[in-house]
Amino acid sequence: MAFRDPDGASDIAVTNLLINDALSGASACYIAFVRASGLVLLVNDAGDAGGTPAGTFVLPGSGSATNSQCTVSGIGSSFNQNGGVLTLSLNISFSSSFSGNKVLYVAASDGSATSTGWQRLGVYGVSPIPTGSPMPVSMAPARPIGIGPVPVSFAVRHASTASRVVTVLMNEWLSATSACYFGYHEPSNTLVLYDNGTWHSLLLNGSGSVESQFCRVYGLGSSWTATGLAGILRVNIELKAPPAENQLVWVSASDSGGSSSWQTLGTWMTGNVTSKLELNLSAMPIDLYTTSGSGALISGCTSAQTVRQCIQKLFQVNPSVQNNWRSQGVTGVRFFFTLAGGYHSTPFDSAGNVSAAWASNLQLLFSDLRSYGITTITPTPVLDTWSGPPAMVIPRTVETCGVTKTLNFVPWLPYGLDTIQGFPDRTCDNQSYQLAARTPSDIFWGWDRFFNLIDTVLNKAQTERVSVNAFDYYQETNMTDFTVMARFIYDYNPGGFSTDVLGVLRSKMVSNGYPAAQIIPSANIPPSPTPATGNCSSYYGDSALLLTLVSQLAAVAGPWASFGVPPHHTDFGSLRCYQSSDTSPSPSLMVSTPVYHSPATATDIHSQKVYPTNAETEQYSTSFHNSIWSYLAYRGLTSNVVVFGETNPVDCDVWNPSNATAFVNGYRFSTLHSNASNRVYMRPWHRTEVGFACNLSPHVVNPPFNPLTF
């Protein structure tokens, strides 16, 4: 057994192993190990862990302990600590009366008495295992990991070839409620799946599927083969949402000769498995999280609810709520929050400090999401003008890039915005990063506010034990065309005090227990080549589809690289391609940030490309995702977490389920999927605000965003 503790193996205080038919210490082989002393303790037959043990001894040593179920021997047992991992090996023998398929329950606690809780980690067949017929014999693989789809084979032994049935139930307990529960009937060659009181049937002819709220069974990859009285039921199973706890798998067999009892044959390892399906929830009205009637702000909820109650409805698994997001496999949530009351989020008080009430509501949101099984959050501050009321957008005539010009300023941006289109100031093109006007000091809040806010957000996330995965602190940046955005990497101020924005944010990540380089702005969506397969290398050598992503990487790299509009020619209608004869704009006109940062360990780019036909959309998607993999390989970033956002899975804007499916399929055919699918996260976009929402919440994201396909 291996136990991991992020604070180091020496932080682990006690580990427990309980072997029994069910989670009960009575008549069990129940062993505790105290790491600091090496003490092995075997609990008595009554299962009284606080009472007199059946026996104790110390490792390393030759002692042993025995109760009516088992004997633990010091000889052949050992433990060692390596970094954050404690590995414990125990030499256990069982009494003949304690036979059959037993479940291994494992737990650990640390010095602060924080416990993992009991985890089902496997099944062990204690000899003699049950004989007789009919009888389930084995399951392969015995410990599937993840959510599938996994073809699982159940071997059974029958007493008769007539009326043969094999039944499988996957759950934490032997109960059909909230279970993936199905049976195979040989005479009709049909598999039936239980779904909240009804049964769905599937003829096992190699195609089709059936699904319940909890799982899907595919005809492809499923089969029944029998040789004499032996049979193997092979079922291609997918869990629709990763349950919070590992699942036990019980199997029974019946035929005209009788029925077997349920036998525990395996453990489906789903606990703490991240599905990699996250949801992009647009703006969250944090100010009103517990305010009566505020649920009416969210499409799909009502004024009879608060936002908090609405969140519960949307995420807490509840069979009565159709399309509940958590049930669809969503395990992460991204949301925006405004900085000055733009959409019911006012994180600062009148003195500019982070509001205690706002922070409290945020923490409550994190706590709620965590309790519903949402393990990852990405809170993104709104840096657009709508982060505050219109009155906070202040026009001011300033000197920018050597000319006098009127720009709009807001207190949270270190640069001005074009008064007509609202885009960041690019008056002197690439040089704007260095030489465009700074927000006047009587308007700009300064960086400390921003840092304090991010620090508070991270602190609340850490307090509520939710992960921060690719923290997108600036939505959809484009440092190619709007180089001033790189002031959110390093705010170079030649006339005053420069601020290492990314450096400070990384330090906030670390001080709150998160990986430093997992905080990075997302890159703006790529252009639309014609044809959809159109692709070429940019000046950087990566795909021109990823120009904004690579520019951001260059801005992070500091003096080691340069960013801005590179030399190029236009091809495929929109791509800025490069060949050696391209000289304009000259590379010498690009800019660098003056401070080095290591590359981020997360890559976040948004894409929402739809073409007239699904075939084109799929082709584009494959091309785009191939380009991402090439970029990661070219840049030595193949271990990066990769996050995609903004693809809408339902009828909204240009999207519909059909073209969204094509987009997902395109990804599945890509080299990114074949090389790095375990690190790719999808964050489909969904606006929840009444007045902006295309669909009621919760909506269908799976399919096409089936976590198993990522």
Added chain:
Amino acid sequence: MKRTKAIQPKPFPKAVVVFLMCVTPIATGTAYSASIYGRVVDALGQPVSNANVHYHQFAEFRKDASGKVVQVSPGHAGVVKVGSDGSFRADALSAGTYQICAVGTEGQHMSGCAWEPVPSVPLTADQTIEVKPLKLYRVGTLAIRVIDSRDSIILPDRFGNISTPERRFFVGVVGPSGAYQAARLARVAAGEKTYEVNVPEEQEVQLFVDSGLRIRGVSGELVTSGARSLKAVTSAERLTEIVLRVD
């Protein structure tokens, strides 16, 4: 920038227009009927020939219904060659916003666009405008020799990773306008590393050092202590050298 709307522009018969790349019609369908013209001069205002003028039409964007920024047009770019009298002219341009920069010979010239603010120019259909004289500075090479007897400095690998980021060392120069130019690593010898950066002649610059190491100037003064700092240096001349030392 003062902009002249020249209804009847002066003819520039010596300007040779050279499109070094195929200019792809942009999505807006704007007519290619606008022109720009002007002169390229050195720091003293004297005409510079043997140079190119690069123009770059800004990419265009719009915000969609969700407020997301979507590219409408990638813009386009082109080059015209400067005439012997320093004049240039670019015709058949579509309406848009342009950045126009003089670019000379690499290692001999620095574009004014890289050293001082040069604002972009809005151009409407059928418009012909004269832009302010474009600066092209003659440059000298500023060498920054870093004595690093214990090889404390760790250079980036080919992916840009530095195994111990505190031991990074980067240096660049800041000109009077605030423009920053990164120096490139030119030579590595035992116990020292030399960085070079091109600097316009007769310009006072400051060093901008980014390092987690303690760096001292030649007379022992601390240039940076665990972070970064600015250090004034004398006017740049050809092959000027500054010596720094890693503690």
